[in-house]
Amino acid sequence: MLLQALTKSLAAASLLLSFGDAVPTIGNSSCKSIPGDHAWPTSVEWEQLNQTISGQLIGTIPLASVCHIDSYDNYNATACAALQAVWDLPGTHLPYSGEIDSAWFQNDSCVPFTPTSQPCELGNYVSYSINVTGADDVIAGLQFAEEKNIRLVIKNTGHDFLGKSTGKGGLGLWMHNLKTTEYISNYTSSYYDGAALKIGAGITGAEAYTAAHQYGYRLVGGECPTVGLAGGYTQGGGHSLLNSVYGMGADNALEWEVITAQGQYLVATPTQNADLYWALSGGGGGTYGVVLSLTTRLYQDGEVGGAALFFNATLVSNETYWAGIEAWHTALPPIVDAGIVVIYELVGNTFSSLSITAPGMNATQVAAQFAPFLASLDKLGIPYSFVPRTSATYFDHFSQDFGPLPDGSDPASMIENSRIIPRATLLDPEGNSAVVGAMQTAVASGNFLLGCNALNVGAGGNFTRSDYPDNAVLPYWRDAMVVCLMIGIWDWDVPRSNMEARESELINVITPAFEAASGSGAYLNEASFKTPDWQEQFYGTNYDRLRAIKRSYDPNDLFYAITAVGSDAWVTDSAGRLCRA
Numbered sequence: 001m002l003l004q005a006l007t008k009s010l011a012a013a014s015l016l017l018s019f020g021d022a023v024p025t026i027g028n029s030s031c032k033s034i035p036g037d038h039a040w041p042t043s044v045e046w047e048q049l050n051q052t053i054s055g056q057l058i059g060t061i062p063l064a065s066v067c068h069i070d071s072y073d074n075y076n077a078t079a080c081a082a083l084q085a086v087w088d089l090p091g092t093h094l095p096y097s098g099e100i101d102s103a104w105f106q107n108d109s110c111v112p113f114t115p116t117s118q119p120c121e122l123g124n125y126v127s128y129s130i131n132v133t134g135a136d137d138v139i140a141g142l143q144f145a146e147e148k149n150i151r152l153v154i155k156n157t158g159h160d161f162l163g164k165s166t167g168k169g170g171l172g173l174w175m176h177n178l179k180t181t182e183y184i185s186n187y188t189s190s191y192y193d194g195a196a197l198k199i200g201a202g203i204t205g206a207e208a209y210t211a212a213h214q215y216g217y218r219l220v221g222g223e224c225p226t227v228g229l230a231g232g233y234t235q236g237g238g239h240s241l242l243n244s245v246y247g248m249g250a251d252n253a254l255e256w257e258v259i260t261a262q263g264q265y266l267v268a269t270p271t272q273n274a275d276l277y278w279a280l281s282g283g284g285g286g287t288y289g290v291v292l293s294l295t296t297r298l299y300q301d302g303e304v305g306g307a308a309l310f311f312n313a314t315l316v317s318n319e320t321y322w323a324g325i326e327a328w329h330t331a332l333p334p335i336v337d338a339g340i341v342v343i344y345e346l347v348g349n350t351f352s353s354l355s356i357t358a359p360g361m362n363a364t365q366v367a368a369q370f371a372p373f374l375a376s377l378d379k380l381g382i383p384y385s386f387v388p389r390t391s392a393t394y395f396d397h398f399s400q401d402f403g404p405l406p407d408g409s410d411p412a413s414m415i416e417n418s419r420i421i422p423r424a425t426l427l428d429p430e431g432n433s434a435v436v437g438a439m440q441t442a443v444a445s446g447n448f449l450l451g452c453n454a455l456n457v458g459a460g461g462n463f464t465r466s467d468y469p470d471n472a473v474l475p476y477w478r479d480a481m482v483v484c485l486m487i488g489i490w491d492w493d494v495p496r497s498n499m500e501a502r503e504s505e506l507i508n509v510i511t512p513a514f515e516a517a518s519g520s521g522a523y524l525n526e527a528s529f530k531t532p533d534w535q536e537q538f539y540g541t542n543y544d545r546l547r548a549i550k551r552s553y554d555p556n557d558l559f560y561a562i563t564a565v566g567s568d569a570w571v572t573d574s575a576g577r578l579c580r581a
Contacts (some may be wrong), residue, residue: 031579032151034169035127041148046128052140056131058174060098062120071110078225083421084112088490090226091407093158097174098122100158100166101412103490104503113492117183124163124576129172132201138173143294145171146261146558151578154286154559156201156228161416163530164232164286164561168576173290175201175231175385181211181291187254187295191270191469195298196254201230201291204530206406217298217325218242218394222251223343223355225398225408230256230294234394235285236525237473238497239376239483241357241398242299243455244462245339248477250282251457251468252297258289261554270469279549279565283472283542284524286561288553303390304397305361307370309342310378311384313349321349324382328435329426331373332454332481338369339462346450348443354451365390413490415503417528419514420474422458423481431454434517441513442486447502448510452484472542476521486510503530524563534563 012048034041041049050057065072067080069451086092093099108114109123126251130141147153153172166172178200185194195217199208206225212218220240228235229249238249246252256277266289270279278286313321324344335342341357346351358366366388377384391397402408419438426432442448457463458478465478475485488502507530522531524538535543546565550557557569560578571581 001393025242029149031469031573031577032169034151034577037362037577039149040169041144041150045148049140049144052445053130053137056133056137058129058131060122060125060127060129061127062122063093063096063099064110067112067116068110068114068118068120068196069116074316075116078326080116087112087433087492088411088413089407090157090224090410090412093178093412094226094407097131097172097176097438098125098166100125100155100160100163102161102163103413103492103499104161104415105163105166108496111492115421120313121126124166124168124169126151126155126166126170126172126511127175131177132173132175133177135259135265135292136294138259141171141173142259142261142263142558146556152558154290154561156231157204157226159224159227159412160232160525161414162527162562163470164564167560167578175228175290178202178292179207181207183211183215184295189254189269189271192254192297195300196295197298198295199230200293201228202519203229204406205229205233206408209398210405212298213301213393213395216297216301218301219296219298219358220246220249222249223402225402225405229296230291232525234294234296235280235283235291237282237477237523238525239278239453239455239523241341241343241355241401242359242394243453243457244336244341245359246297246299247457247463247465248282248473249296250471250473251465253277253281253471254295254297256280256294257292259292260289260558261558273550278325278470278548279472279546281469281471282474283539283546283549284561284564287559287564287566288550289559301393301395302359303362303392304368304394305356305358305363305388305390306397306401307342307353307356307363307366307388309351309353309356309370309384311351311382311388314383316380316382320380320382322436323375324380325351325439326432327376327380329374329432329435331376332426333423334372335369336454336456336481337461340366340369340454342454344452344454346439346443348446348450357397359394362390396426411489415488415490415499415506415528416485416526417506417511417531418483418485418521418523418526419479419511419518421475421482421484421514421518422476422479422520423458424479425518425520426481431517435514438510438513438517439484442510444521445505445556447505448486448488450484451487452482456481470545472539474521474524474538474542475540476517480520483523484514485523486514503528527563529562531563535568538563541566
């Protein structure tokens, strides 16, 4: 309660404390201005913006400032200890305009684990944010950023691990409080007739699932319940527990409400502003326009089969255990083709499912689907635990696997990369063996685990791609059977240099092993910002078309986000300014 009270005080005081004029330095006109530059807006200009948007401007005061003496004059040891205990949880950062989840981009500038004597600095955090309440706030923010030549950032929940939702000296458009939902019983169009849900940009997965459940429906959303559905999740593609039946999150997008860089309000559908719809549906967030809302398909809810599967190398050799992983890959086609998604972790020499989701099935049917693989484990002599279950609804199933809602328990502080692994690779014995070798490389040091999804969003399964409009989802997804995240949990007990060494291990050892074994690409929402050929890895053959669409709707490149389409036109200088390349 003390921490809550203090952070509310920070929010109330942030505007007053942040208005101030730094000693100016001469900036480069080809660069965005940052605090201290001669062209940085004056306190009077910031106040004028604040009046224009009816007092919705927030100056960033880092949450962890309570842990540092003499920075914001609010040091409190008790509040700091409370903050340390919850710093790794997304729900800690979610309610604050300037906060982000990524420990890498927090950059030790102001975190609760550095010495109290270390100054609390903004670092990569935005300088100001607009608490967006509607289109007019967005338009005012766009105009101000353009006129004053400052970096513009779009932030919803702050989950992005590539640094897209923050930026030094930035003006943030904070979309988190656009919390409207509208149930549409019969959305009618040339491409879909049926139930739909219109959600404001700030609606999280948990909020969307709850709204759909109230009307007896389910929808496609992410595993982390605090991720914003209309933000980078759907705009970046969107994998889900329901992919093998209903496709990617982006496949389910019916229409977008958008404000363009010129301040124009547009509705984008497959038949209206179709190029913008195509780009927003899988082509990455934060670069084509500011999304106000998303309308997405709903599906009648009902019974969902599930299970928990576990095996390890405790009673068998490591060689036998990894043979079990090869057998797992071989057994996957009929499982995912039946509409099942399996989310599982490989930690050292242990396989454990986080969620097995079989819409329309019961426990008996799920057991039948997994029987051939369990027989393979028996043949290898690998002991296992397999416990099937039935949930009455998808909401119940999700809540059991990823609750407690609304925040869940997923950690926020990590480094990661991803690899989309084609079905053809895993069904080829040599390819399967090579992928398993890459998996062994990933977990060998103990610094990383693998979090994988087995699914089918292409041909030959339960999902029929031709029933959905064309979109910009990375084409590699359509050939995939597994996508694996290489995850390194951030360790606050070691120096940052240790974590930088682990990042180097991820980029220079683990990722090349997967690239050599599987080819294909990476999931742009769960990848490394250090990926050198990100245009190919994240967007593939869609990149040139996406770049042309961005030029059409954002000719001056007002929108920028790391590894987003068009970001190759910019570089960051040594002071953190965004400059033309």
